[in-house]
Every structure is written in structure tokens, then in C-alpha cells.
Amino acid sequence: MKIMVPVKRVVDYNVKVRVKSDNTGVELANVKMSMNPFDEIAVEEAIRLKEAGKAEEIVVVSIGPKAAQETLRTGLAMGADRGILVEYDGETEPLAVAKILKGIVEEENPSIVLLGKQAIDDDCNQTGQMLAQLLGWPQGTFASEVAADGDSVNVTREIDGGLETVKLSLPAVITTDLRLNEPRYATLPNIMKAKRKPIDEKTPGDFGVEMAPRLTTIKVEEPPKREAGIKVESVEELVGKLKEKGVI
Structure with a gap:
């Protein structure tokens, strides 16, 4: 079984986000970037499935600038086998990303995506669902437990008031939640090995996808400061x- 794990390069979650002086967006210059935390959890879960003998290959995919190679190398250092970078310097939106991922799925033929x-920069929580619809595959969202079983996979997902377990026939799309696992740290030997693992480079045009944004950001502002409370x-x-x- 092959597992494909899309990963996104975002502002590191430990960094305090600053709004640009002209309110057109978030300041990215000289800011530490890293792998989206939810995607890091997905990479860890894929590695655990491989270690359990349920998968043979893990392919990490990123859509973004040339610097996103660093994000892919992080996934490779954790234990993924190879990477694919779809180079694009502009802003990405969930539908365009889902269309590109669909094209890669058709080439790679994974059993699980x-x-x-969601990504912590736009918080859209849409790409996985859109991809499942485009592929016509079953989907398990907000997974807190994943158990592969032959030609199917059981996904325990968090819902209002409890947990729900769904059984998906493969191939399938699964999106990860925070409580699924705790990602490992890449060891120095694995970081060195990751430098030799292959990364294929492609462009959106290779998949016939138009990346022009459909949404326009009008203004970005910091939330208003909260007033001090009183006793x-x-x-x-x-x-x-x-x-x-x-109030009353």
C-alpha cells in the first residue's frame, strides 16, 4: 500500500504573527516557516502505518515556492520515502490545491491520501473534502485514530458529544486531528539521509490547473485588544x- 501525504509550508506555530503595515496580509519576510502542524501529524501517522507493515511507501507532496523543499525534507527526515514539489509562488486556494492533488493521485495511485x-494560516478545512469529492473516494475527517485492515480502514473521528468510527473502503482520503498522535523529532542521521532522497519538481501547468485566486483579501487586521476585567x-x-x- 502506498500513502500520499500533502504538506504545507506555513509560518511556524510558535511565531507571533504580525500584520503588514498596509493591512494587505501577514508579514512573511524574515519569519520562521515550518510544516503545518496538522500535516506533521499526518506524516507521523503514515510512518506508523508503514512501521506496522500496513504500507510500503510514503510520498510527501507540497504545493508552494521553491523554499517548500525544506518542508518536504522535514517529512523525508521523519521517514517518508520521496517527495514531490509543485512549484508555485503565489497564494494557493483549497480548490486549486485539490485539483493538483487529484492529478498527482492519478499518477501515483496511492491507497490512502x-x-x-486544515492549515493554520488560512484555517479553511476544505482541501481534504474537496479532494475526496473530485476523486469520488470515501473520506474520514478529523481522525483521532486510524486502523488499516486489509482493503479497508477504520477511522475514529471526533464529533460533537463523542467519537464516531467509520469504516472506509480503500482508496480513501483521511484528514487528521490534533489528538491522533505526537509527531517524532527527526534524528540527525535521518536528516542527513533525507538530503539524498529524491524530490520530483512539477508545475501546476503539468496538471492543467489554473492557480489564479478566486478570492480577494480586502483587509487584514489584528483582533482588538481586550479590556481589563474587574472584580x-x-x-x-x-x-x-x-x-x-x-448588556442587560
Whole structure:
């Protein structure tokens, strides 16, 4: 079984995001970038499936600038076998990404496409679902447990009020949630080995996909600062303060 894991290069989750002075977007110059945390969880789960003897090959895929090779190398250092970079310097939107991934799936023929449920930069939570629709494959979203079983896979997913387990026939698309696993750190020997693993380079044109954005960002602003809270001595004082604020 082959597993394909799409990964995205985003601002590192430990970095405090700054809005550009002209409010056109987020400042990316001289900012640390890394693999999207949800995608990192997907890479880890793919490696665990391989270690359990359920998969033979893991292919990591990224759509982004040349620098996204670093993100792919991270996946290769964790344990993936090879990478594919679809080089594109502009902003990417979920539908265009899903169309490119569909083209790669048709070339690679994986049994499972395992990807993060969302990217922490745009928070769209759409690519996995769109890809499943384009392929006509079953999908298991927000996975907190994945258990491959022959020609099917059981996905335990988080829903309001509890957990739901669905059985998907392969091939299938699975999106990962935070509680699925804890990704490993790449060891120095594996980081060195990753430098020798192959990365194929392609362009959106190879898949006949138009990347022109369909959405226009009008303005980006930081959230307003919260006012300091106050302590009250009694319920009556609390009600009085709420009345002053016009809340009640």
C-alpha cells in the first residue's frame, strides 16, 4: 500500500504573527516557516502505518515556492520515502490545491491520501473534502485514530458529544486531528539521509490547473485588544455593572 501525504509550508506555530503595515496580509519576510502542524501529524501517522507493515511507501507532496523543499525534507527526515514539489509562488486556494492533488493521485495511485484537517494560516478545512469529492473516494475527517485492515480502514473521528468510527473502503482520503498522535523529532542521521532522497519538481501547468485566486483579501487586521476585567463583591454589583454596560 502506498500513502500520499500533502504538506504545507506555513509560518511556524510558535511565531507571533504580525500584520503588514498596509493591512494587505501577514508579514512573511524574515519569519520562521515550518510544516503545518496538522500535516506533521499526518506524516507521523503514515510512518506508523508503514512501521506496522500496513504500507510500503510514503510520498510527501507540497504545493508552494521553491523554499517548500525544506518542508518536504522535514517529512523525508521523519521517514517518508520521496517527495514531490509543485512549484508555485503565489497564494494557493483549497480548490486549486485539490485539483493538483487529484492529478498527482492519478499518477501515483496511492491507497490512502492522509493530510491535515486544515492549515493554520488560512484555517479553511476544505482541501481534504474537496479532494475526496473530485476523486469520488470515501473520506474520514478529523481522525483521532486510524486502523488499516486489509482493503479497508477504520477511522475514529471526533464529533460533537463523542467519537464516531467509520469504516472506509480503500482508496480513501483521511484528514487528521490534533489528538491522533505526537509527531517524532527527526534524528540527525535521518536528516542527513533525507538530503539524498529524491524530490520530483512539477508545475501546476503539468496538471492543467489554473492557480489564479478566486478570492480577494480586502483587509487584514489584528483582533482588538481586550479590556481589563474587574472584580465585584456581590451579585448585585455585578448586575449593576452589566446594566451600566448595556448588556442587560
